[in-house]
Amino acid sequence: MASETVSELKRLKMSDIARLCGVSTSTVSRALAGSPLIQEATREMIIQIADANGYVINPLARGLRLQRTNTIGVVFPLGAITAQLISDPFFQQMLGHMVDEISLRGYQILVSKVTPPKPGWLRELIKAHRTDGMVVIGQSDQHAALNDAGQVYLPLVVWGAHLPDQQYCVVGLDNVAGGRMATEHLIAIGRRRIAFLGDPSPPEIEQRRRGYLAACKAAGLDVTDRLIVPAGFSPQQAEAAAERLLAESPDVDAVFAASDVIALSALHVLRRAGKRVPEDVAVIGFDDSAVAAHSNPPLTTVRQDLAQAARLMVDQLFQRLDGQPTDGVTLAPELVIRQSTVRS
Amino acid sequence: MASETVSELKRLKMSDIARLCGVSTSTVSRALAGSPLIQEATREMIIQIADANGYVINPLARGLRLQRTNTIGVVFPLGAITAQLISDPFFQQMLGHMVDEISLRGYQILVSKVTPPKPGWLRELIKAHRTDGMVVIGQSDQHAALNDAGQVYLPLVVWGAHLPDQQYCVVGLDNVAGGRMATEHLIAIGRRRIAFLGDPSPPEIEQRRRGYLAACKAAGLDVTDRLIVPAGFSPQQAEAAAERLLAESPDVDAVFAASDVIALSALHVLRRAGKRVPEDVAVIGFDDSAVAAHSNPPLTTVRQDLAQAARLMVDQLFQRLDGQPTDGVTLAPELVIRQSTVRS
DNA sequence: TCGCCCCCTGCAAACGATTGTCATTCCGTT
DNA sequence: AACGGAATGACAATCGTTTGCAGGGGGCGA
Incomplete structure (x- = not known):
């Protein structure tokens, strides 16, 4: 078309x-919306002229009128305590999958990073009405805010841990089982002094730690506090934590890290301290992110299938957009055994 | 406040x-906007009542009136040819950094995945007026569309390769230099039969290949076509390509992969074929993504600093939002030497 | 030729904010 | 006491769609 000239914006x-x-305008509106009220010939003529002139409906005006935006919000609440960045591979991957799943359904994606959240943040986000529904990635320390909103706002799905007094829809891994599974594996290969590396303020991590404690107790291992070291999610924080662990408990023979990034940092610190992995110290991670399979040695880890998780979350969200409540899903963790853990 | 009850949505x-x-409504509007026309006392009273009632301005209505949305679009055009997914670590990281940078400036992020693009896609995106500006990640095969839009739409910044007849603002690595740098390193450690693995349809990759060819030519190496194998960006495609390479040129002694993901796949295939890396075959990647440092052996690669890149792009975009044209930036690649390449 | 129905199409009122213009009030000054 | 002027707030138009309602015109039967 000759119409696509430079001045056409x-x-x-x-x-x-x-x-x-x-x-009239209404006829155009109806024609573009495919209303049966408009004669086929008229409709074709209008459509033809509309896109010969490069006309695009203004979604703001449309959204204002319809109270519907064809947009899903993807929200990352980064708690005050945890310094988890969106640059963590877990968040990056989750975001990537969300984009894939949501745009597959013809919706737009509005990403919000809320950090650190003010009391009313979630309600404010909802009341802004910029999105038809919302996915929250990770509970961080915002369980109360989620409960508060979840009771009155249906189209909300949260990735995270299942908590007892929960009023919102959660899709998430069984983190207790994951933690137990990892720890039992370490015990099964003969390790006795097993450390836990991770910051337990997000409930997911807290539950992994609970699984760890349960497995230790079941095996009759005594878990001194020195073996449980809070570790932030960034490589720097994780390395510091691993060094503290080594300093306080030089005889540790296994490390269960709350994420693969932490595990890799531990790997690094251990090697630097002259420990062999897995001979001296076995290491197990969590997530099965891309790094895990290719590390040296390849990292045993607890896998969460984020592609499937994203699909489930978006499925449930769209059911909720249709007015049907959903119950959330608990996904089963899967132990992926690689070379960072072997029998001692 | 008693106002935050369940029914308050x-x-x-x-x-x-x-x-x-x-x-009157206008007084409220002015008060909330902090207009000097409103008396301080009135203003405080209004603000107090507004947030006691949990009032939130409707951004759609506001945007419609102001023709400004406080939102930046982040667009991923996935070309017809390349099957690059948003789940590629490069895209994921870039998206993560974009979210960080843009939300730092108080703007929202609207993510669009355009795949495969129809002729008018970019103009349509622009004309929808849902965003105040746009960042396009990767040119894919959409140079024409970008040129078409870039001439008339100022607030647009593109990540990608610098091309001769370019009418839009590009921030990107000097890919030719990167390719040359990688290849020269392989030559310097004594390799002679150097393969290139990568799909040259995106211009970035094409330029990396150009650098590779230039370096080979300068060193007097003859590059048979058999050594240049198109490889998609997914691990599966990359493995297939690596296998083809090995089948056709069993005597290859170095591989330059267009991305780290491809390099890791090559590593895998080579190992399976009984080749030692780096003794028999040296391998070099591109990106320095998270996997590169931790692989086995750690991967030599050409680093692009995506955090800096994202910052620059967003900086330039905001200058453009202020009406000032910008020239784009060419970033210098950096060779990161690890153990996957050593002197033969 | 008239009248009746049915398709179509157009009018106008929303959706929820912002802002130029103008009326009102209140003060001080002469 | 009357007037000028600053300060304050209300009115109404506007941004670009959608949609309930009503009206116009054409075809068909009588």
Whole structure:
């Protein structure tokens, strides 16, 4: 079309098209929406003229009128305590999958990073009405805010841990089972002094630690506090934590890290301290992120299938958009054994 | 506040607040916007009542009126040819950094995945007016569309390769230099039969290949076509390509992969074929993504600093939002030597 | 030729904010 | 006491769609 010239970016509204077609605005609106009220011939003529002129409906005006935006919000609450960045591979992957799943359904994605959240943050986000529904990635320390909103706002799905007094829809791994599974594996290969590396303020991590404690107790291992070291999610924080662990408990023979990134940092610190992995110290991670399979040695880890998780979350969200409540899903963790753990 | 009760999610508009305050809507609007026309006392009263009632301005209505949305679009055009997914670590990281940088400036992020693009896609995206500006990640095969839009739409910044007839602002690595640098390193450690693995349809990759060819030519190596194998960006495609390479050129002694993911796949295939890396075959990647440092052996690679890249892009975009054209930036690649390449 | 129905199409009122223009009030001054 | 002027707040138009309602015109039967 000759119409696609350089000057063609001027704002063109529906009434302009109407004038061009010699009909009223409402007819154009109906024609573009495919309403049966409009004669087929008229419709074709209008559509033809509309896109010859490169007309695009203004979604803001449309959204204002319809109270519907065709947009899903993906929200990352980064708690005050945890310094988890969106640059953590877990979040990156989750975001990537969310984009894939949501755009597959023809919706747009509005990403919000809330850090650190103020009391009313979630309600404010909801009341802004910029999105038709919302996915929250990770509970961080915002369980109360989620409960508060979840009771009154249906189209909300949260990735995270299942908590007892929960009023919102959660899709998440059985983190207790994951923690137990990892620890039992370490015990099974003969390790006795097993450390836990991770910051337990997000409930997911807290539950992994609970699983760890349960497995230790079941095996009759006594877990001194020195073996449980809070570790942030960044490589720097994780390395510091691993060094503290080594200093306080030089005889440790296994490390269960709350994430693969932490595990890799531990690997690094251990090697630097002259420990062999897995001979002297076995290491197990969590997530099965891309790094785990290719590390040296390849990292045993607890896998969470984020592609599937994202699909489930978006499925449930769309059910909720249709007005049907959903119950959330608990996913089963899967132990992926690689070379960072072997029998001692 | 007693106001934060369960039933409080009902739509509350500015006129409601006005009624509650006993003033007109315009006064509320001005008060909330901090206009000097409103008396301080009135303003405080209004603000107090507004957030006691949990009032939140409707951004759609506001955007419609102001023709400004406080939102930046982040667009991923996935070309017809390349099957690059948003789940590639490069895209994921870039998206993560974009979210960080943009939300730092108080803007929202609208993510669009365009795949495979229809002719008018970029203009349509622009004309929708949902965003105040746009960042396009990767040119894919959409140079023409970008040129078309870039001439008339100022607030647009593209990540990618610098091309001769370019009408839009590009921030990107000097990919030719990167390719040359990688290849020269392989030559310097004594390799002679150097393969290139990568799909040259995105211009970035094409330029890396150009650098590779230039370096080979300068060193007097003859590059048979058999050594240049198109490889998709997914691990599966990359493995297939690596296998093809090995089948056709069993005597290859170095591989330059267009991305770290491809390099890791090559590593895998080589190992399976009984080749030692780096003794028999040296391998070099591109990106320095998280996997590179931790692989076995750790991967020599050409680093692009995505955090800096994201910052620069967003900086330039905001200058453009202020009406000032910008020239784009060419970033210098950096060779990161690890154990996957050593002197033969 | 008239009248009746049915398709179509157009009018106008929302959706929820912002802002130029103008009326009112209140003060001080002469 | 009357007037000028600053300060304050209300009115109404506007951003670009959608949609309930009503009206116009054409076809068909009588």
